[in-house]
Amino acid sequence: MLNKSCIHAGWLIDGTGGHIQKDVLIHIQQHTIQTIETAPKAACQRPASFLDLSEYTLLPKLVDCHVHLFMSGTDDIAARKRQLEAGYDALKAVISDHIARHLSCGVGAVRDGGDSKGLVQQYLQECQGADGGKPLINTGPTHQTSIHVKVSGKAWHQCGRYGKLIGRSPAPGETLAEAISREDGLPGVTRPDHIKVVNSGVNSLLCFGKETLPQFSLEELTHVVYEAGRRHLNVMVHANGKVPVQIAIEAGCHSIEHGFFMGTENLARMRDRQTVWVPTAFTMRAYAAHLAPSSREADTARRNLTHQMDQLRMARELGVPVALGTDAGSLGVHHGISVREELRILLESGYTIPEAVHCATKTGAGLLGITDMGTLTPGMPASWIAVKGGPSGLADGMDRVTVSI
Numbered sequence: 001m002l003n004k005s006c007i008h009a010g011w012l013i014d015g016t017g018g019h020i021q022k023d024v025l026i027h028i029q030q031h032t033i034q035t036i037e038t039a040p041k042a043a044c045q046r047p048a049s050f051l052d053l054s055e056y057t058l059l060p061k062l063v064d065c066h067v068h069l070f071m072s073g074t075d076d077i078a079a080r081k082r083q084l085e086a087g088y089d090a091l092k093a094v095i096s097d098h099i100a101r102h103l104s105c106g107v108g109a110v111r112d113g114g115d116s117k118g119l120v121q122q123y124l125q126e127c128q129g130a131d132g133g134k135p136l137i138n139t140g141p142t143h144q145t146s147i148h149v150k151v152s153g154k155a156w157h158q159c160g161r162y163g164k165l166i167g168r169s170p171a172p173g174e175t176l177a178e179a180i181s182r183e184d185g186l187p188g189v190t191r192p193d194h195i196k197v198v199n200s201g202v203n204s205l206l207c208f209g210k211e212t213l214p215q216f217s218l219e220e221l222t223h224v225v226y227e228a229g230r231r232h233l234n235v236m237v238h239a240n241g242k243v244p245v246q247i248a249i250e251a252g253c254h255s256i257e258h259g260f261f262m263g264t265e266n267l268a269r270m271r272d273r274q275t276v277w278v279p280t281a282f283t284m285r286a287y288a289a290h291l292a293p294s295s296r297e298a299d300t301a302r303r304n305l306t307h308q309m310d311q312l313r314m315a316r317e318l319g320v321p322v323a324l325g326t327d328a329g330s331l332g333v334h335h336g337i338s339v340r341e342e343l344r345i346l347l348e349s350g351y352t353i354p355e356a357v358h359c360a361t362k363t364g365a366g367l368l369g370i371t372d373m374g375t376l377t378p379g380m381p382a383s384w385i386a387v388k389g390g391p392s393g394l395a396d397g398m399d400r401v402t403v404s405i
């Protein structure tokens, strides 16, 4: 943690969505922000522990609300296949490397969307801090730091439908709520941080806008939300298309993942219920970049992205809470650095810089139930990232951030 008692920041984006503050002095005591005042650098009474960041933009550490730590973003199909089939010993170093990449890009919290063997959960158990809290991660020979990693373990999907790569299905004759209750009592089963449910198929790259049937009924998902609530767990739902998304919202799920082609009525419902949307839009730009440019698939991926950005514009107008999530591990979506690309898409979709940072910080931290990050405001820990230059270069500078411990 930071021991400096005063920082001069050229620009501050505090994560609340409020306007960018220029030339601020941030006073810190015992690692907690005491006051923030606007003042030119010359006006600062420099204590011994003064930190000059007048050439930098300061913002809270970032939150990536949708990653798959067991998979890399590589486009090497053979390597992807190996990772999907690998066991714990082989994947341990891969997961560790992905977490280090997030840390180096200023990401202070990630939410994992599941893997079919529960290996990320196993990894975290092994490196859990002594207090049972955040895992301690080795980031170099002499450095250890911590990152919030929230895991779903294995996701849930309907037998015979999409989701096998990241999860499993309830037993035959068992409802999803019953399966969740049964597992909860089993010896040796680790409690997840949230429940991940897959409620639709994936986006077609052959047929633009093709929607798939929901995997679970409203009644089934409502029971799931009830059972999760009894365990103080949120429910994150993979859902594309109007009906799968509508069911997830009406069941009271906490976040809609992807939400491609969900439509304006669902966005209005999400605004009304304050359901969080995690759009994972960069996945489509990444697909388009890795497929043959003139292929039908690349063309569909580009059109999917355009449509998702239209939905983002609508979400902003309506006031839907949007949290940044990359789906890192998807083809071409690399851990850590892809946060920059998702931020860029928010900006291209009409979000102002403070609004985009709000999605990437406070809204994400709130969704993950993390109270000690999300904003740089009095009373919060002095846990920040600094990007060289003014706010307009924010997304471009994300690969060389300075990060407080």
Ligand SMILES: [Zn+2]
Residues within 6 Å of the ligand: 066, 067, 068, 113, 327
């Ligand atoms: Zn995912």
